[in-house]
Amino acid sequence: MEEVVLLAHGSGGTLSHELVEHVFLKYLDDPKLLELEDAALLELDGGRIVLTTDSYVVRPLFFPGGDIGKLAVCGTVNDLSMRGARPLYLTAGFILEEGYPLAQLERIISSMAETAARAGVRIVAGDTKVVEHGAADGVFINTAGVGIVPPGVDVSARNARPGDVVLISGAVGDHGLAIMTRREGLEFESPLKSDCAPLNGLVEALLAACPVRTLRDPTRGGLATTLNELAIQSVVGLEIDETQVPVHEPVRAASELLGLDPFYVANEGKLVAIVAAEDAERALEALRDHPLGSEAAIIGRVVADHVGQVALRTVLGTRRILDMLAGEQLPRIC
């Protein structure tokens, strides 16, 4: 372990996991935290609520398809949704850099309000801190969220079982590549857009169609890292068919140009779902019937072999292990 914080500690990949395990969980050892879910499931007054938090430090603050405000609402709504919960209430904490233009702050806040309205969640508590010029980078936002879990719903990263089927709700890599091309000042004929979107409606449609074992949104670290987390947490192996994972052509082109792999790039409007084999077609149909899932696909299955690992059948027909993200590819992607 290095002795100072590295950018890679924020990657979502192996070093993030190391920091969490060796530093955070050493002291903060609540059983709910040790579960490493996207949101904590809690008993409260007889009901089941979920609670989650995320800070947002994306750079630039405005990007094709969104901005930090939209991202801060979607990210937290999505983390709640990944437990099968109905997101209800958000908090918003702002850290502002002295000198940041108020007109741009207004655009960000207006975007948060619009996204919250679209997602049907209420922003009910807030806080603002200001630090000196140079002590932060424009605007950082934290959102925490509360949702309720409908009776009978039990969605967890630990629930996948051998024989289950793995689905993705659409093409991967759009958010990360949109940010990177914007950041690098690269111009493309068909500009890339972030997929940033609240997924609670899509999850509701899916849950109405069939029982769901596992949901996770492949954000930092991308699809590859998320699949590895699910394999580890469910103590299973995953077999993924590379040819079945949708990737938009402009994403593929930008990835090649920038030397990135879309499987490791953050998404902000996609989910991985795992369901029983007999529910797979129903799940696929439910996803495809929703505007945010029209490109959904079955991408693989859960196996009892190679526990904790993800095997990828490549486009060339070969088979290799798909690792978790190592190092830091894209700092401040969310």
Added chain:
Amino acid sequence: MEEVVLLAHGSGGTLSHELVEHVFLKYLDDPKLLELEDAALLELDGGRIVLTTDSYVVRPLFFPGGDIGKLAVCGTVNDLSMRGARPLYLTAGFILEEGYPLAQLERIISSMAETAARAGVRIVAGDTKVVEHGAADGVFINTAGVGIVPPGVDVSARNARPGDVVLISGAVGDHGLAIMTRREGLEFESPLKSDCAPLNGLVEALLAACPVRTLRDPTRGGLATTLNELAIQSVVGLEIDETQVPVHEPVRAASELLGLDPFYVANEGKLVAIVAAEDAERALEALRDHPLGSEAAIIGRVVADHVGQVALRTVLGTRRILDMLAGEQLPRIC
């Protein structure tokens, strides 16, 4: 209104209120947010929960009597307590600067764990982001919290009524002055210590003794700003007796040296309580019986005159209006 973010927008005083009203509430207009309470009271599954958030950017990260980790737990526990709630669950979001020493991060996290255990709350969800060296200042922490409100409890900044009595749970100014003397590298014979402490136990003792109308912890902007907020939100006037407000001698001395007024300096382990006149003595006794309230005092009363204003009877026997904090006195005090 200035066109860029100013340090004074984070003061907790008049400019903070302007930023919130003219920028944030213009778009984020949920009725719960418009109430401007320390924590939002929500109906959930038939029960009453409260939800709050605060980001912490205190400088330096370690100070006499505490550190950013302890502060981040106490601040949010206290905001929940100020609605009469029993704090249950916290989330913790970290923004780390690349290069920050891991050993110091461990100290901060260990302090959070210790404070959470002391307060009897659980940290159940977390998030970590890392930004480049120079894009943040060491460590910023956001905590959000959830608590439940016991049946029959109705504590709000809007509940004070003419005839009620105003109490403070102890001496004011310790936190702000401890930070400032540390920051300025000033040495004092009897070093000042922050009063940073979780107040849920004190609130529980108070609620067991008598009905409570209003609670608020005088953090940013200090006692003077908090009293003004309560006068405005309850649509009443307040009469405060300056001689009755406890101020520790070293705080008074440091204030004079630094040109600060302890009434405008942040506290992190004190509360203002407003109760009916017939309950005042019982409330005072309950506060004094608790280790965190041993210096509690009755400091004034609620009146129907000069609505929205706080009148101060000074040590000289004169009477003047005690305004809300204007400008920025102590940036990054919490």
